[in-house]
Amino acid sequence: MAGITDVAALAGVSTATVSRALSGNGHVSEATKERVRAAAASVGYVVSSNASSLATGRTKNIGVVIPYLNRWFYGAVISGAESALMSHGYDLTLYNLQGGGEERRSVFEHFLLRKRVDAVIAITLELTADEVGRLLALGKPIVGIGGPLPGVRTLSIDDVGVGRLATEHLIGLGHTVIAHIGGDKASETDFHMPTSRRAGHYAALTDAGITPDPKLFEAADFTIEGGYHAGLRILRSLGRRPTAIFAASDEMAIGTILAARELGIRVPEDLSVIGVDDHELANFFGLTTVAQYPARQGELAVEMLMDELHPARRHRNELDTPVHVELLVRSSTARPAAR
Amino acid sequence: MAGITDVAALAGVSTATVSRALSGNGHVSEATKERVRAAAASVGYVVSSNASSLATGRTKNIGVVIPYLNRWFYGAVISGAESALMSHGYDLTLYNLQGGGEERRSVFEHFLLRKRVDAVIAITLELTADEVGRLLALGKPIVGIGGPLPGVRTLSIDDVGVGRLATEHLIGLGHTVIAHIGGDKASETDFHMPTSRRAGHYAALTDAGITPDPKLFEAADFTIEGGYHAGLRILRSLGRRPTAIFAASDEMAIGTILAARELGIRVPEDLSVIGVDDHELANFFGLTTVAQYPARQGELAVEMLMDELHPARRHRNELDTPVHVELLVRSSTARPAAR
DNA sequence: CTGAAAGCGCTAACAT
């Protein structure tokens, strides 16, 4: 339990010098700096983050708030954020809102306000003006992923663009009867992401002179199972069968591929399927997809926070930063079979 | 930024009384307690965890150290731990060792020692004696999941028993030619878990008078893709084809099912498949499995920690606590077809 | 470039 005084005594300097030598703030001669380092190492000294935080008002810790933990997307974002934070010497404390209303209140009213974090990353969470206000009033920067959030710097992909991109790929291959599997109102928590992707899909169809057919839309959960059932409904329906399906997530797309296999429909010969995410399973299923890079999003969020926390670094101006997505063509999409 | 002195002034009492009233330590009359609460609420006072930690030596924060984040198991454990911790008023800070050696050292030498956590939960991490020693020397309890760890209270499933249970289920159905897909030496990080499951498998076979056949074992990654390729190798091999396969994880088992489907082998008519985990996809694939309950393991780990942190609670005595597993029979296993 | 000393905001004896 060596403290700063032990190190000071050992190095024959004052605690103030130890503090400066180790933190790099203020000027210390190279010689004493070296002596201090050696002394610290020899007694295994590590600063107490509490004492340091109390004195400086900074915690070197940031809070990450998420709605679930068990979806691929969140794990990837957190993973990216975590390693970026660690490289800046920050810790990450996790607040999972899985529990619902009560838990959410408790997180915002107590946990985040205990002065334990310097800033907050909110992942696909529609914060209320009150929640944002409290944090900002305490001087804690926020960055949102999956925004936009009023008055908050956010990072988000262009979901309308994603819907367009996927659909245009299909149209470009020559498909004209294209179904869409997306989210329903229940899954609207995430900033209307499902609605936006659907809007992009319809826009692309319309631009290509194809009239969107409401019968070619199925709502589903954002899971393999959801995609499977929706896929079954679409592929079994008695109306005209689509030659291509745009699923709003890779998991749904994989479910759709499984449904097609079960019905003896070949992918991509009889049916093209495209998803969104570049999920860890996408490559295995040969799924063509619009990749978003969640780990990269986590890293970016951290960089934005560092900009706000260290005014020396220059700020970005835009409030909502668009995130790069990319069409990844694999083997689940192809030209429709000749009639 | 209301502090404890503001609340004290407002309530007309000393800061000591405010501290006692709000923390519940020491006796405060119900009347003043109420006045303090009101005063605190009116100015939006929340204790500074740093100041509090510095004074008490306790942080109300625990560190969770994991090797990866993007596997189903880890997400589930963390999720369970997180909500249990929150209900005890604790925060969770996450240390992901994904980066490898250097990152691991940095976590143990700096992050965990900054006096920011009261205790550590290590998930499927084989801590070195040195790592354990440092933590314990600082008075920080550790509990391991997926143990056992020398000198550390751990929680783990009986992997040999799991292998036995799965295999006995298959034998009980009448199978005699049973293949196994497990991990190879490379995946041995996790406490020889793959080896133990394989040992249980062989033990069950031997007990039933079946001679284990090394040709019926395939090593693979613990993923759907790994299981798929291993399944393909087994099912395509020219030797005698097994009527059942025990995969060491559900993801592998699912991969195996997909391989069987591709070869036109029906599950369970032509081939029974059993896994381990009760993964979120297990139900969708109708997979029979040996369920382990990771979220519950996370909660249990927290309870064990609370026992150590609050000596008032009574301790368990065992160092390695076995965790409950359960055979869940679904539709991927059945009696072998009559010959 | 280095030292002395005053806090940071709270808790826990010790009194009363």
Next chain:
DNA sequence: ATGTTAGCGCTTTCAG
């Protein structure tokens, strides 16, 4: 039951 007060371990003016 409540108040007084001495720290907890570090950082940061302010001097020198």
